[in-house]
Amino acid sequence: MSVQFLGMIGHRLASEIIPATGPIFDKKYIAEFAQAHENAGFDRILVGYWSDQPDGFLVTAHAGANTSKINFLLAHRPGFVEPTLAARKFATLDNLLDGRLAVHIISGGSDHEQRRDGDFLGKERRYDRTEEFLQVVKNSWYSNESYNHQGEFYQAENAFSAIKPHQAHLPVYFGGSSDDAIRVAGKHADVFALWGEPLASAAETVNAVKAEAARHQRDVGFSISFRPILGRTEEEAWAKAEAIRAKAKTQLEQSGYTFGLPKPQSVGAKRLQDAVAQGDRLDSVLWTGIAALVGGGYNSTALVGTPEQVSDALLKYYDLGIENFLIRGFDPLNDAIEYGRELIPLTRKKIAARQQAVSTSTSAVA
Template identity: 50%
Template sequence: MPVRVIGMIGVTPPAGAASVHVIKGGISTDYLRAFAQAHEQAGFDLVLVGYTASSAEGFLVAQYAAAHTSRLGYLIAHRPGFVAPTLAARKIATFDHLTSGRLALHIISGASDAEQEGDGDFQPKEVRYRRAGEYIEVMKRAWSSQRRFDFEGEFYRVKGAQSDVRPLQSPHPPLFFGGSSEGALAMGAQHCDVFAMFGEPLAATRTRIAEFRARAAAFGRTPTFNMSFRPILASTEDAAWDKARRILASVTTQQNATGFDNRKTPLDHSARRLLDFAAQGDVHDARLWMPIAEATGAVGNTSCLVGTPEQVAQALLEYYKLGVHSFLIRGFDPFNDVSAFGQELIPLLRDGAAALDRAAAA
């Protein structure tokens, strides 16, 4: 399977020498346009458009970026529950046509109950996952039904629903999801196409893939897998580790300046997993480096791979061998790292994956 490379765009230049987040703050159309175009020029397939309860609206961000790129796809983070699923289905199908099939969705339930309440949603997370499953079910009915349909569930009830527009992609744009709780895994196994995970050690990843494949098989589904990393690259291995330590110092300084205490950060199941691995050691499998995940409370994509482009590409290919055929990579210098990844890392990863596919076919 050809490897898929995903980045992440933001809407305003980040502050600080090492950026953990890229979607908070105001909006700069010049920056957004240039950031999307840099990803396209670097050879990325998709970019994630993130979501917070205070950030710019993701569909509009992606629509603007898509109008200024020709090939790049957009993985839009979407929280079910704020609009009717029938309306969302038409919105997504319309977007898919207007961008010539350059859309994927990342279904999320919200970073925390407190943040979700900022948008007026007071359902607990496990309930939100059940609601998301029902939401996806109604959307798929809207995309596929040739006749008006009725639906009555725990969260949604529609009568005589119909959509005149269906997605350009068949049967619909890819549906990503992430999470480690029982609610997340149950929802994803039944309804989603891609299981998105934060970077973990190889042995744990092998186990997670096997377990989730078994879950999805119970519904007759064959999922694919995405894993997120922060590559830290330099021309030599020693230089890469020096760079990693400088980034850690910068991140820690910024966290201290804001009064951040990772011991008091509300943790979801995925964050707890990363912190457990960090407690077991700074480095796993030679390249997976966890101190930044530990320093930030494992909020977001903070699992790092450290080394030369050749070494980091080989580390990614070890996950590819396990069945991870999609990688979300972004750096701590978000804009400049995009070009750096495109110069060496992405070509090396693509060539290596193609060689593994040829060997498997032979």
């Protein structure tokens, strides 16, 4: 397997340890943030979705206009844009980006978040809607003839999209950890995204998704998200982690900002809370300190250590069949630059060496 590194860009400087600064749609920062990832050697960058933040389509378009090589992953929640229109919006953006787009479909893990945008459908039903949404979107993308759709959530008559994705196949990433999420992912996902869980629970999810995809004669790739904290020494890295915990705790208490939490309906949040219950440090370098502060509400677990140690930790997930690593820091822009200096090239080098060893061994046997 090849390895892909994903980052995440925001529309202004902000994190758990950095109070939001600048205009809420900071064009200069968006451009610089995307360029920093491209220069650092990332393959793709995620643009997230929130019920009270700027539109991700336009953030992605602006970032794309200021880069030339890096790919994008646009988060989208079904339920607010009709799938026929969403398909055209995705296809148009993919053409604008010369084929650099993938979409990350999120059904929504918080009733509170969904209702802020006017969606009062329950969580289980949201996955049923997502399944139908993706069916219609793919019909618009790949059908050369008009079609009719009469479903439970959507209806369309004589639907057709003149604009198709620039790519022959526009990748669909899929988020969610529930049985319903796995069921839909098995049918539609190209890449299934996990939050940073311990190795044992990540392996369980990988195996469950693979089994579901096999029922539909499909293969699915995997992505996992971490917040690496690097130091020149192990001690320095852990001291940095504790400083981040202290700053995050203070900022959360002072601001009252909860990052859209809690997410009582989210199985992913529950799985991270289970990891928190196992301890502060798991699998040697997996740290749950920030996940504990935010109730496991988003990708908040960290890998802590030297670049060598964190790279070795990533390889253990790679051995589970996970080939996409979404890494973002608590000092977002500066950490992206730091990852590009050593962690990304070091991990690529180790995987290339493994592949070369396998190739040499195979040639020798032949």
